Amino acid sequence: MEKTNTGNEKIDLTIEEERMNSSIEKSLYNPDGWSMWKRLRQFMIAIIAITLAVYVIYYAAAGGLPAWQHRAVFTSIFLILCFSTFSYRKGKEPGHLLFDAVPLVLSIALLGHAFFSYPEIALRQGASTLFDQIVATVMILLVIEGVRRTIGHAMAILALFFWAYIFIGPIFPGILGHQGFSYGRMTDALYTTTNGIFSDPIYVASTVLILFLIFAAFMMRTGVGQFFIEFAFALTGRIRGGPALASVLSSGLLATVSGNGAANASMTGPFTIPLMKRVGYTKTFSGAVEAVASQGGQIMPPIMGAAAFVMAEYTGIPYIEVAGYALLPAILFFTVVGVVIYFQARRLGLEGIPGHQLPNFWKLVAGKGYLILPLVIIIVLMVSGYSPMRAGMWALLSVFILSLFKKESRLNVMAILAALEKGIRNAVPTVMACAGAGIIAGSVIMTGLGMAFSRFAVEMSGGQLLPLLLLIMVASIILGMGMPTVSAYVILATVAAGALTQLGVPVLVAHFFVFYFGIFSGITPPVAITSFITAGIAGSNPLRTSVYSLRVGMAGFILPYMLVYNPSLSFDGSVPSIIFGIITALLGLVAFAGFIEGCMLKITAVWERIALLVAAVLLVTDHLWTDLIGLVLLAVVFIYQWRGNDKSTTVGISTEY
Template identity: 40%
Template structure:
C-alpha cells in the first residue's frame, strides 16, 4: 500500500504532532519544569518527525511517503528518547562513551544532516561534514590550523551527549524564544493583523509622492520584523504593494527592488528581528533588550535610506501618490487596530523590565488572544487556532533543523579550538587594520548567507570572525550586528538574491535585473554596518551629545548620497552637483568635526544652487 503525504490519515498525524509541539514549547515557557537538554530533545524529536513526514527525500517523491521516511521517523524517536531517558546517567558516567551511545550518536548526526538537507538544502550539511572531517583529520594539516585530531567516539560524545553540539545554545534558542515568536506571528497573521498594518501604512504614506513604494517600506518593515523571513515577507506584502507601484508608474524592476529591499530589512528591525537576535543575546550573555536598543538606530537609518531613494526617484520621474478617495483615514484605521497594537506594546514593556524574551513572547501571545476577542472580525475560532498552532510548528521545523546542524559546527569549533586559530589568522591578515577585517567578514557573511539561512550564517560567523573583529578593536555589539547585517543582505545581493527573485516573480520582470536594481536601491544600507562600527554612538554607546551628532551626520550623509545616486535633490542634478553631493556624504561619514562642517557646507551650497536654478 502506497501512503501519500496529503492523505487524510497522514495530515491528521502532522496536525496532531504540530499542535503537540506548539503546546509543549508554550508549556515549557510558562512553567519551565523540564531540564533544558530534555526539552531540546523533545522539540527535536517532534521536529524530526514532522520533517520526514512533510519534506520528501527527493522531489520525485513529493507526493509519496516512502518506507525510508517511516524508518527515519522511527529512528528519530529512538535517538531523542534515548537522551530523555538516559540523561542523568550521562552525567554520572563523567565523559565515558558506551557502544549504544556511539550508535545513537551516529544516528542522531545523520538525522540532523538529513533533516537540514531536506529543509534548507545541501550547503549547511556539507559545511557541517567538512568541520567534522576537520576534527577527525586535523593532525594531517600543517601550520596554524593543524591540531592533534580527535577520535570518532570523542566527537560523538561532544556533539550528542553534551550541550556543546546538537543540543547547544543555538537549538535551545530555536526551541524557546524563536518558536514562541513564530507562534506569535502566526496568531497575529490569522487575526487579520497583516491587513491592519497594510492599511496603516497606506493611511500614513499613500498620498505622498510615490506613495505605494513608501507603503511597501512601512508595511514590509512592520511585518518583516515579526515574520523574520525576507522571502515570506516579499510574498506576504508584495502581492499588494508591487501591483500598486506598477499602477502609478514605477517600472516592474524598480517595484520588485523596493519590495525586496524593504522586506529584507525586517530581519534587522526591532523588536523581534527574526531569530538571529535572540541567539545573539544568548551568545553575548546580555539581556535581549540591550540588542533591541543597540539595533534601533541602524535599522531606522536603513529604512530612511530606502525612503529617500523612493521619494527622490518618484520626484524625478513625476510620480504622485494614491488618489485621496482610495486612502483610509489614519485616525479610523489606528483605533480600529488597537487590539493588534496591544500585544506589540506589551512585548516592549516586558522586555523593558528586563524579563526574558521567552516571557515577553508568551505574554504577548496571551494578550493577543485576549485582544482578538474584542472585535468579531479579529476573533479566532477553533479552526483558526489549530491552523495557527500548526503553521508555527511547521515553519519552525527548518529553523530547528538548521540550528541543530549549526550546533554541530559550533561543537567542532569548541572541541578543536578553531575559533582562536581563525581569529589569529584574520588578525595577522588584517595587520591591525579594522577595515580589512571588516571587509573579510562582510564577504564571508554575504557568501555564507547566499547558501545558508540568516540564523545559520550568524551562528557560524559569530564563533569564527566576531572574536577576530573584537581583538581588532571593534565593540562587541558592533561586531555581532555587523555579521548579522551582511548575512541578511545576502538575500538581496546578486547573483543569489532570493528576496529579489521572489519579488521579480510578482512584478513579472527579469530576476537578475530585479536583483541588480535591488542592490542599487539598498546600496546606502550596505554602508550602515561600517558606520556603526566606526561610530559606536549609533548603537547608543556614548554620551547623549555623541549620539545626537552621530545620528544627525548619518542622516545628512544618507540624504546627500541618495540625492547623488538618484540624480535628484530638489531638482534634477548636474554631474557636478552629483559629485559634490557624493563628496558631502563622504565627508559627513568621516568621524572628524572639520569634515562634518565641510560636508554640511557643501550640502547647503548644492541645496541653495538648486533652489536658485529652480526659481530662475
Template identity: 40%
Template sequence: MSEEKNLKEEVKEIDFNEIIAKYDRESAYRKVAGFTGRFISVLAILFSLFHLYTAFRGVLPAQIQRSVHLTFALVLAYLLYPAKSSMPKNKIHWSDICLAILGAIVGLYISFNYEALIYRAGEQTPLDIVIASLAILLVLEATRRVVGLPIVIIAGTFLLYAKFGPYMPGFLNHRGYSLSRIVSHMYYTTEGILGIPIGVSSTFIFLFILFGSFLDKTGIGKFFIDLANSIAGKAVGGPAKVSVLSSALTGTISGSSVANTVGTGSFTIPLMKSLGYKPEFAGAVEAAASTGGQIMPPIMGAAAFLMVEFIGVPYITIAKAAVIPAILYFTGVWIMVDLEARKTGLRGLKADQLPKFKKVMLQSGYLLLPIVAIVYFLMNGATPIKAALYGIIISVLAGAVRKETRLNLKMLMEALEAGAKSALGVAIACASAGIIVGTVTLTGLGLKLGNGLVTMAGGNLILTLIFTMITSLILGMGAPTTANYIITSTIAAPAIMKLGVPALAAHMFTFYFGIIADVTPPVALAAFAGSAIAGSDPLKTGINASKLAIAAFIIPYIFVMNPALLLINTTPIEIIQILATSLIGMFAVGVAVQGYFLTWVNKLFRIALFIGGLLCIDPGAYTDMIGIAIIAVIFTLQRVKSKKGEDIKNNNKGKPI
C-alpha cells in the same frame, strides 16, 4: 474602475504559495490530507504546546529541553519535507516514516537516559556512539531537505576537519580526534548539536515565531497594509512608500525575508506596476523593505536572539542598539523611492482609494497592543521567554475585542500548527550549525581562523571587515540568516573584537551582512521572490534591491568604527545629534545613488554628496561639520540650477536606479 479590475485579475493569476515554496525552502513542505495529515497537525500542535508549557512552568534542564525540541523538529522535518522536490507533495514515502521514527528514537534517547549519560560522561557505550552517529546523519539529511545543501557541505567539511586535523596545513593543523570522541562531543555535550544555537531556538526563537503566528491570525497583516496606505498612499510614489512602511511593520513579526516579500508584495507590487513603476523597481522596493524587517526592533530576526546568548547581554540592549541603524535603513529606502517617483513623475493613489488613518486606528489599532506589551515587558526586566508568552496571551485577548479578529478554537489550533511549522527551518538550521560550533570548540578552530583572518588582513580593521562581509554574503547564498550569523559570529566576530571593536558592534556587523545577503546578487532570494511577483528580470531586480538597500552596506562599517551609532556610551543629547546628522547624511547618500534632487546631479557632485553623506552618518563633531558643509554647498547649487528652469522637465527621462 477598469484599473482596479485589472489589478485584481493580475493578483489572482499569481500563485503566491508556489513563489514562497520556490524561493524559501522552509515553506516547501507537503500538504497531506486524511489521517496522516491530521497526525502531522497534532504533532505540530503538541510541539507548540510543549514550548508554551515550559515557558509557563519553567524551562527543563538544558539537554532535555533541547533534545525534545530536536525530536519534534526531526520527526516533523521528515514527515513534511520530501527527499526530492520531484516527489509527490500529497503523500509520505515509507522511507520518510522510517527516518521520522529514527529521529524520534535518537532525540528521546537523551531524555530517557539523561542521568545515566551524565554519570558516564566521557565513557560512552557502543550504543551511545551508534545513537550519536545516527543523530548527526539525521540532522544533516533533515538540513538538506529543509534548509538546503550548502550548509550541509559546510557542516560536513567541519566534521572532516575534526577527524583529519593532523593532515591540515599551517595554522589549521591539530592533533585530530577519534570518531567516537567527535560524535559524542557533537551529541552528548551542550557544545554541539544541543549547544547554544538550538538552546536559543528551543526557548526564545520558537516562542517569538509562535507569537507572530498568533498575531497573523488576528489579521494584523491587513491592518499594517491599511495603516501604511492611510499614511503614505497619497504621497508621491505612494504605493512604493506603502511597501516600505508596511514591510517594516510586518517585519517585526516575520522572521523571513522571502515570506515578508511575498506577503506584503502580493498587494504592493501589482499596485506599483499599475501606477507606472517598472517591474524591476517594484519588485526591488518590496524585497529591500522586507529584508530590512529582520533588523527592525522591537522584534528582530531569529539571529538577534542568538546574539543574546553569544555576547551575554539582555535582548532589550540589542533592540535599542538596532534602533538608529534600522531608522537609517528604512529612511534610505524611503528617500530613494521618493526621488525615483519625483524624477519619473509617478503619482500617489487617489484619496477615495485609501482608508482614513483615524478610521483604521479606531477599528484595528488595538491589534498593536501585543507588540506594545512585549516592548513594555522587555524594558521592565522580563526575560524574552516571558515577554513572548505574555505577548501570545495578549494577542489572543486583543483579538477577542472585535468579532472580525476573534480567534475561535479552530483558529487557535491553526496558529499553534503554523507556528511549529514556521519554526522548523530555524530549529534544523540551528542543530546543523551546532555541528560547526562543536568543531570550533573541540579543535580551537575559531581562534585559529580569527588569528588567520587578522593576519591575512595585516591587522587592518577595514580589510578584516571587508573579508567578513564577503564571507557573510557568500554564506547567505545557501544558508539562512540564522546559520549564517552562527558561522560568522563564531569565526569572524572574534577577529573583529581582537582589533578593539566592542562585542555588540562586532556581532551586529556579522548579523547585518547575514541578512542583506537576501538582496545581494547573484543569489538574492528575497529579490527573486519579488521579481516572480513583478514578472521582472531576477538579476536586474536584485541589482535594484541592492542599490535601495545601500544603507545596509554602509551603516555596519560606521558603527564598527564609531559604536556611538549603536547607542554605546552616549547621552540623550548625543543621540539626538547622531540621529539628526545621520538622517541628513542618509538623504545625501540617496541623492548620490539616484542622481536627482531638485534637478539632475552630475557625477562629480554625486561623488561629493556620497562622501558628505558618509561623513554625516559617522558620529563625530568634525565629520558632521565637514559633511554638512559639502551637502549644503551642493544642495544650494542644485536649488539655483532648479530655479533657472533646468529641472526634470527639461531633461531626458531618468532611468530608475
C-alpha cells in the same frame, strides 16, 4: 495576484484567506481532492505540531524537561515534521520508502532515545558507548539532510565539511590544522552535551523563537497583518511614490513580527508589488523594494528574528539592550530606503495614490489600533525585566484576549488549533538551520578554528581595522548567501567577531557588524533568496532584481561601518555630540542615496554625483572637520538643485533596470 482596480473604488488590500489555511483545517474541511491517506498524514502532522506548541507554551509558563532532554526532544520532533513534510526531491510529496520513510522512522527512534536515555546519557559524558556514537551519527546525518531539504545544498555541505574537519584537521597546513579528535570526543562535543547540536541556537529556537512564531501566527489570525498593511497605505499612500513607501513600512512591520524576510516577502509581495507597478515603478524596482523591506525587517525591534535572540545568548547582554541598541540603526536604514524611493519617484515623475482609494487613517486607528497592543506589551515587559520567553507568553495571551473584542477577529477552537500548527510548521526550516548551525559552531569551537581564523584575519589585515572590516564583510556576505540569518550569524559570530574584538571593537558592535551582513546577504547576488522570491511575484529577472535590491538597500552595507566608526550611534558621548553624530550619519546616508539614484530634487550632473559620494564618505566617520566638509558639499548640491529645480524636470524618465 494583482489586487488593484483602475476606478474610483478603494484598493483591495485584503490578505487571501487561503494563505492562512492550515493542514488541520484542510484535512477536516477542505480535502480538495486529497486521498484518505494524504488527509490522515496531514492530520497526524497537525496533531504533532499542535502538541509541541502546547508543550512550548507550558514550558514558557512552568518549565519542563531538563535542558539536554528538552532540546533533544524538541529537535527530534522537528526532524519528524521535516521528513514528513519535505520530500528528498524538491517539489514532490514525501512518500519514498527509502529516502523519506527511513529518515522518518529514524527520527521517531531518536525521539524515543531522547525520552528514555536521560539522565544516563548525561552521566556517560567523556565515556560514550558505541551505541551513543551510533545515535550521535544518525542525529548528525539526519540534521544535515534536514538542512538540505529545507535550506539548500550550500549549508548542508558546509555542515558536513565542518563535521568532517574534526577528523581530517591534521591534514590541513599551518594554523588551519589541528591534532585530530576521537569519535568519542566528537560524540560528547556535538551530541551528549549542550555544546553542539543542542547549543544556544537550538535553546533559543526551542524557547523564545518558537514562542514568537506562534505569537506571529496568532497575530495574523486576528488581523494584525491586515492592519499593518492598511496602516502603511493610509499613512504613506498619498505621498509621492506612496505605494513603495507603504511597501517598506508594511513589510518592515510584518517582518519584525515574523523574523523571516523570505516568508514576509511571500506574504506582502502579492499586494505591494502590483501597486508599485501600477503607479509607474518598473517591475524590477518594485521587486527590489519589497525584498529590501522584507529582509530589513529583521533588524527592527522589538522582535528581530532568531539571530538577535542568539546574539543575546552569545554576548550575555539582555535582549532588551540588544533591541534598544538596534533601534536607531534600524530607523536610519528604513529612513534611507524611503529616501531612495522618494528620489526614484522624483526621477520618474511619479505621484501617490488618490486619497479616496486608500483606507481612512483615523478610522483605521480608531477601529483596529488596539491590535498593536501585544507588541507594546512585549516591549513594556522586557523593559521591566521579564525574559523574552516570558514576555512572549504574556503577549500571546493578550492576543487571544484582544481577539474576543470584535466578531471579525474572534478565534474559535479550530482557528486556535490552526494558529498553533502554523507557528510550529513555519519554524521547521529555521529549527533545521539552528541545528545545522550547532554542528558548525560545535566543530569550530572543538577544533579551535574560530581562534585560528581570528589570528589569520588580524594577520591578513596587518592589524589595521578597516582592512579587517572589509575582509570580514566579504566573508560574511559569502557565508550568508543562501542561508537563513540565524545560520549565517552563528557561523560568523563564532569565527569572525572575535577578530574585531581583538582590535578594540566593542563586543556588541562586533556582533552587530556580522549580524547585519548576514542579514543583507539575503539580497546580495548571486544567491539572493528574498530578491528571487519578489522577482517571481513581480515577473522580473531574478538576477537583475537582486542587483537592484543591493542598490536600494545599500544603506544596510554602510550602517555596520558607521556603528564601528561613529560612537554616537551607540549613544557614546555627550548629548550634543550624540545628536550631531546621528544627524551627520543620516545626512551621509541621504547623500549616498542621492549618489546611488543619480537624483535628488532632479537628476544630478556628474559633478553633483561625485560631490554626493565624497560627502557620504566624509560623513561616515565621527570627526568634526570631515563632517563639516561633508555637510558643506551636501548643502552645495542641494541648494544648486533647489535653485535650478524650476528649470529642469525629471518627469517621464523611466528605465527598466
